[in-house]
Amino acid sequence: MAIYLDCNATTPVEPSVASMVVRFLEKDFGNAASPIHDYGVFALTAVEHARGQMAEVVRVRRDEVIFTSGATESNNLAILGLAEAGMKSGRRHLITTAIEHKSVLEPFDEMVRLGFEVQILPVQSDGRFDPQRLADALRPDTLLISTMQVNNETGVLQPLSEVGDILSNHAIWWHVDAAQGFGKEIEQLRHPRIDLISISGHKIYGPKGVGALIARKHDRQFPPLRPLMFGGGQEQGLRPGTLPVPLIAGLGEAAKLTVRNHNERIAKCRAFRKKVLATFSALGAEQNGAEDCTLPHVLNVSLPGINSEQAIKALKNVIALSSTSACTSHTHTPSHVLTAMGLSSKKVEQSIRLSWCHLTPEVDWPEVETILRRLRR
Amino acid sequence: MNDIFRELEKVTALQYDHHDLPKWLADPILMVARNPADYQGKEYLVEILVTQVREYDVYAEAGCCKWAYDHEDIKRTLRWLEE
Numbered sequence: 082m083a084i085y086l087d088c089n090a091t092t093p094v095e096p097s098v099a100s101m102v103v104r105f106l107e108k109d110f111g112n113a114a115s116p117i118h119d120y121g122v123f124a125l126t127a128v129e130h131a132r133g134q135m136a137e138v139v140r141v142r143r144d145e146v147i148f149t150s151g152a153t154e155s156n157n158l159a160i161l162g163l164a165e166a167g168m169k170s171g172r173r174h175l176i177t178t179a180i181e182h183k184s185v186l187e188p189f190d191e192m193v194r195l196g197f198e199v200q201i202l203p204v205q206s207d208g209r210f211d212p213q214r215l216a217d218a219l220r221p222d223t224l225l226i227s228t229m230q231v232n233n234e235t236g237v238l239q240p241l242s243e244v245g246d247i248l249s250n251h252a253i254w255w256h257v258d259a260a261q262g263f264g265k266e267i268e269q270l271r272h273p274r275i276d277l278i279s280i281s282g283h284k285i286y287g288p289k290g291v292g293a294l295i296a297r298k299h300d301r302q303f304p305p306l307r308p309l310m311f312g313g314g315q316e317q318g319l320r321p322g323t324l325p326v327p328l329i330a331g332l333g334e335a336a337k338l339t340v341r342n343h344n345e346r347i348a349k350c351r352a353f354r355k356k357v358l359a360t361f362s363a364l365g366a367e368q369n370g371a372e373d374c375t376l377p378h379v380l381n382v383s384l385p386g387i388n389s390e391q392a393i394k395a396l397k398n399v400i401a402l403s404s405t406s407a408c409t410s411h412t413h414t415p416s417h418v419l420t421a422m423g424l425s426s427k428k429v430e431q432s433i434r435l436s437w438c439h440l441t442p443e444v445d446w447p448e449v450e451t452i453l454r455r456l457r458r
Numbered sequence: 459m460n461d462i463f464r465e466l467e468k469v470t471a472l473q474y475d476h477h478d479l480p481k482w483l484a485d486p487i488l489m490v491a492r493n494p495a496d497y498q499g500k501e502y503l504v505e506i507l508v509t510q511v512r513e514y515d516v517y518a519e520a521g522c523c524k525w526a527y528d529h530e531d532i533k534r535t536l537r538w539l540e541e
């Protein structure tokens with residue numbers, strides 16, 4: 082079996098997370114909305130415990146964590162959920178960046194259909210947007226800014242603290258899609274100016290199908306979100322439906338481990354990175370995104386003279402990797418992220434993304450190098 | 459494994475010495491904290507107990523929303539630990 086190097090698509094599940102999920106599937110299967118007996122009370126206790134574990138990572142209150150099915154739903158809720166507030170207030174200007182995930186860009190398309198105006202900020206060749214451009218784009222009728230924390234294709238960390246400073250005196254809602262950075266770059270998301278944070282369970286060694294939207298309250302009030310679904314009133318009326326207790330308990334366990342094991346995970350990823358960089362440097366690969374802003378578990382490179390599809394196929398028995406984000410790879414469209422960074426179509430076609438984690442075993446890097454050199458002949 | 463029990467002892471002492479945690483509740487919690495061997499396999503419940511003690515509030519049930527834990531929550535978790 083090839084070594085898995087596609088952790089930005091999804092991570093393996095931590096063993097203790099898997100045990101937690103199984104426990105709440107098999108033994109403690111109560112409904113958290115039915116706390117009239119011990120089964121329900123224990124389920125509710127587990128949900129609230131997990132809520133606290135999530136809250137601790139970003140230092141918010143427990144009641145500011147809304148469980149969802151994942152970052153896609155959280156992004157939709159954060160963006161489309163503010164539509165009514167924008168319509169009522171007449172603030173119809175929205176700002177985002179060209180490298181956002183489709184689950185941000187497509188809700189913005191829907192906002193355009195509803196009569197909003199969306200301004201999309203370009204990015205620089207280093208993979209980051211320019212905070213000054215964002216400052217210049219602000220208008221009195223700006224309702225919402227949505228910026229990702231870490232890009233899924235390049236692993237490049239975005240300048241959020243600068244945005245926080247820019248927005249300190251503006252009454253604009255600020256949403257951060259943190260699917261790729263939550264629990265990996267911890268300090269950034271604790272910035273109190275960020276109003277809404279989207280989180281995905283399966284990017285932090287948790288289960289698929291669960292995530293959260295952090296909604297920071299101001300004067301004990303949530304941002305003026307409207308739910309996208311109705312029926313049940315769970316999650317403070319913002320996300321109805323029976324809570325998936327096994328997934329939520331697993332997510333909480335995964336969140337706990339992001340803090341507890343943070344330094345150890347980073348050290349392992351850095352050590353692994355040295356070998357990846359050495360291998361691809363020897364092959365003359367060009368890194369996409371600035372190394373000093375890239376998280377230690379991701380590398381996006383273009384390999385001169387090698388088509389990425391060919392490379393992935395040739396390496397399939399040694400390493401499992403991808404050429405672009407998992408959510409767009411099935412469409413075979415060129416990466417909108419690398420294109421926005423100014424890469425030529427040729428370089429985009431030569432790009433591969435490797436992403437690993439603390440659970441990744443050793444890779445036979447000389448073998449990888451040999452296979453790729455053979456492709457050039 | 460013992461980290462979570464040490465944490466329980468620490469947070470219980472803090473809540474008892476400096477806040478409102480009553481002795482009748484602190485004593486059985488400290489019994490758990492000081493006897494980790496008796497609670498092997500129940501670390502998840504101990505972890506929940508740590509949070510409940512840390513966020514203990516006599517008035518947790520007052521007001522419209524419950525965003526703290528009271529003696530009923532802690533008593534229940536202690537009961538689960540003994541089952």
